Each structure stands twice: as C-alpha cells, then as structure tokens.
Amino acid sequence: MSISIENVSKSFSTCPALHDVSLRISDGEFVALLGPSGSGKTTLLRILAGLELPEDGRVLFGERDVTQDKPASRGIGFVFQHYALFGHMTVAQNIAFGLNVMPRGARPSKQRIRARVEELLALVQLPNLGSRYPSQLSGGQRQRVALARALARNPRILLLDEPFGALDAKVRRELREALLGIHDELGLTSIFVTHDHEEAFSLADQVALLNEGRVEQFGTPSQIQQSPASAFVRAFLE
Numbered sequence: 001m002s003i004s005i006e007n008v009s010k011s012f013s014t015c016p017a018l019h020d021v022s023l024r025i026s027d028g029e030f031v032a033l034l035g036p037s038g039s040g041k042t043t044l045l046r047i048l049a050g051l052e053l054p055e056d057g058r059v060l061f062g063e064r065d066v067t068q069d070k071p072a073s074r075g076i077g078f079v080f081q082h083y084a085l086f087g088h089m090t091v092a093q094n095i096a097f098g099l100n101v102m103p104r105g106a107r108p109s110k111q112r113i114r115a116r117v118e119e120l121l122a123l124v125q126l127p128n129l130g131s132r133y134p135s136q137l138s139g140g141q142r143q144r145v146a147l148a149r150a151l152a153r154n155p156r157i158l159l160l161d162e163p164f165g166a167l168d169a170k171v172r173r174e175l176r177e178a179l180l181g182i183h184d185e186l187g188l189t190s191i192f193v194t195h196d197h198e199e200a201f202s203l204a205d206q207v208a209l210l211n212e213g214r215v216e217q218f219g220t221p222s223q224i225q226q227s228p229a230s231a232f233v234r235a236f237l238e
Helices: 041-049 091-100 110-123 139-151 169-186 197-203 221-226 231-237
Strands: 003-012 015-025 030-034 056-061 076-079 157-161 189-194 206-211 214-219
Touching (some): 003 041, 015 041, 015 056, 015 206, 015 214, 030 197, 041 076, 041 157, 041 206, 076 139, 091 110, 091 139, 169 197, 197 206, 197 221, 214 221, 214 231, 221 231
Parallel strands (some): 030 189, 076 157, 157 189
Antiparallel strands (some): 003 015, 003 056
16 A cells, blocks of 8 residues: 655644645555654654644655544554553453454454454464463564554554564564565565664665754665655664
C-alpha cells in the first residue's frame, strides 16, 4: 500500500510540530522517520495512524483519502514504544484482542482466531508461549508479542514508534533482523520512528530526516550519507 503525505501541518497550542510536510512512500517500502527529540517524527506517525488529525494537508493510503478516518478503519498495525500489552491477559489473548473486538459479522470464528494466534507466534519466533503473561517475558519477547498483535488483522501498513528504544543492543539487533524478515515476507509498507541514524540506515529503504517539524532530506541511506542536503543533516550524522 502506497502512502502520500501532502502538505501536512500540525501544532499543539502555540507550539508548531509539523510544517507543510510532504512525502511519497511506495508500496512495500520500509521508511524510517529519523530526527532528534521534538523534530515531529512521532507526531507524523500518529497522524498516519489517525491518533492525531492534521490542521492542514491530507494523507492518502493508495488512492483513498484517510485524513479524517478513525484508526480502526485505516487497515494499519501500530507497535508502541513501551509494548502497551494488557498485563491481565495472556500472550495469546493479547494477540487475539484486535480480532475479538471486531464487529460480530466480520469477526473470525474462535477456531480461526486460535489458528491465527498460533501462526503469529510462529512468525515472531515465540511458539508455545501463548499461555504466559507479559510479566513472565523478557523485554524483547514482549516487543515480539506487540508486533504479533499489530499484525493480527493482516494490515497492509505497519507503523512502529521507537519499538526497540528500551532494549539492550544485542536484543535490538535481533529484533531488527526479525522485523526486516517479517516486513519482506508479508510485503508490508512499514514506517519506523527512531532517533538512531545507525538503526535507520540499517533497516530502511528510504529515510526521512526531520528537524523542527520539517523534512530536511528524504532519500536512501547512501544518498543521505554521501550527499547531506543541509548543515543540520551533516551535523546530525556526525
């Protein structure tokens, strides 16, 4: 699913967050939104998810204008920075949650939901852990569960808000590899927020580098590294 962000602006009270941002993301691309704290990258991701509404501009998924659509109707999966798992639910129940709350006419059968949970546990390399609770898992395992939950309803677009920020370096590397494999296997369009340029360059096909609510540069990792578009980009990469 392609994504078009057209002249999007957003502010909070008197504080501007995004200024006339435009990006075109092709179907199946893995794109990193990169920048320092306060650059607008998470605000942009939340607008794509429908968790914030822009003041100006619009967002299209394919040819469909989703600017005013509710999050549940956008066909996206969202992975939060701090897992956002339900502590009183098992791993299997967490993964199945989005399926179980679908309208009755669209909801899969209980048997199909159980099968889908097993598929996803295998996909994120956590077979046989469905009966555990989040408190019984490591941080890396919890983030794999959060990823499985985001994929439960077969989204075409996957949005991730610094999902590995709380993990140690070894686990981060393992999860990056797992995420890339899942992205490629499922043919998703994935948007990943990070402040770590090494992480962005190792994962993404294209990187949008934001600063103070504006896109300083949008290109492949090699283009940005070899031809930084501004003094800010050069300084950020040092």
